[in-house]
Amino acid sequence: MRSITVERQGLFPCDAEIATRLSIGEDKFRRIVPALEKNGFPTRDVVMGRRYWPAVVAFWNRRYGVGSISAPSLPDGEENLDAL
Numbered sequence: 001m002r003s004i005t006v007e008r009q010g011l012f013p014c015d016a017e018i019a020t021r022l023s024i025g026e027d028k029f030r031r032i033v034p035a036l037e038k039n040g041f042p043t044r045d046v047v048m049g050r051r052y053w054p055a056v057v058a059f060w061n062r063r064y065g066v067g068s069i070s071a072p073s074l075p076d077g078e079e080n081l082d083a084l
Contacts, residue, residue, distance in 0.1 A: 012050035021053075039063075
């Protein structure tokens, strides 16, 4: 049973909490984290000793293309709603 609540772990949760937030077991997380880190998953901060949670979320968002902005669209001419 976890003794520290999510709120108390703040921006630098322990790896066990990260595994819980990702809905995977702690053992599985430990096995896959080296491969994830090779692909850009955040490493532990040297000062805090834990991973920065917003960076973890950003990693998964990039991996699944969430929030990515492609090149801005350029106007292609006048609108013609009668064409619909």
